[in-house]
Amino acid sequence: MGRDEFLFLLIGLKWTVALSIVAFICGSIAGLAVALARTCGIAIIERVTAGYIAVFQGTPLLMQLFVVYYGLALIGIKMDAWAAVSVGLTLHASAYLGEIWRGSIEAVPRGQTEAAKALALRYVSRMKEVVLPQAIRISLPATIGFLVQLIKGTSLASIVGFTELTRAGNIISNQIFQPITVFGVVGILYFLMCCPLTIYGAHLERKFATEVR
């Protein structure tokens, strides 16, 4: 495998990183909304968001990407592959992060909310200053775990023709007939993205643990 082939893989890597970042940021914003809606105390809103979560957790990510890419095209909404997989991954991430954070919000002891209420703090302050900072600490292992899953999940974008790292590897492999070498390198590149995240997550957990104890 020569320099040009490797550079082609790096361009694929760039899109994998871009896709992961977009999906995580947009997914986090939407996921926070889902988590707050899921814990708002209004039965109808809680049930609707529970359904939303169930749909995305109960179907394969690949199918979700197909639906967004082909399904929306059928009803006249035409998106290019990049936009379609971004939307698909964002929806997917919002459901999973929403559920992870819903659990973390509920794991914060009720006395914390009561103390905040008794101090006349309104909903936004209660959430922003009291509940969410504690929920984030609780959710950290699951959130980092999901982020790693999400990075690897971007590889499914290759199926709808988006040239990210996996598809770039596929193309190179078909050109130079060295699948072991090419996919070995692709695997190492994924590992180099995911492993530091896992280590960073463990570091953050330790940091928060010493702060609180």
Added chain:
Amino acid sequence: MTQAAIRTDVPEQMITMTGVGKWYGAFQALHNVDITVNRGEKIVLCGPSGSGKSTLIRCINHLEAYQEGQIHVGGMLLGHQAKTIDAVRREVGMVFQQFNLFPHLTVLQNCMLAPVKALGLSKAEAEERARQLLERVKISEQAEKYPAQLSGGQQQRVAIARALCMRPQVMLFDEPTSALDPEMVKEVLDTMIALAEEGMTMICVTHEMGFARQVADRVIFMASGAIVEEAPPAEFFSNPQHERTRKFLGEILGRH
């Protein structure tokens, strides 16, 4: 040290509850409760567990909604709209059995949060007020620590200071010493006694009958969600009128 938390610009009748009823589903937790608490009065609320004492004081700052009757706090009718609930909560401090300090914030930040976010004080003002009140509960040297680094008694004193930072007109205590190791009960009671002596209006749910004798203007005994008996402590302890009160006192005083 008195000026910090006691206010005088308030009506004579601090809290009035008239015909208050509360249900959890089909279970009636409070029956037709009538209480009037005047400014500066100290009320001790006692009764067997499940008698509705905590529910009653939690209705006063609307941690629990009530379904029947009326509650006035500092002249305001406590309705169910967010606006009046917030207004009442700004005037009513509460101390919990489990302290409920915010574990991710330092002692000082715990005390500053609500004055900044709910009263709109500047950080400098809030910090000055917080340090003053931490001084008052004799814990100022711990200001930079996190709650988990303090003993239970220290945490509860911080919780008292945190509530006082709102300059409330009334303080509610919900079994403030029940979660403490015996050797820490006194430091918390001493803090409460000092607060009482400064004229703070207080309602305390507690089993500390020594505290009731020393501090209370009135002791209210509850059973099964209703007020059974209400009397000054001397009379309450020496000459209880109702059989249930006598039985309760026998049990609780017999233990000590």
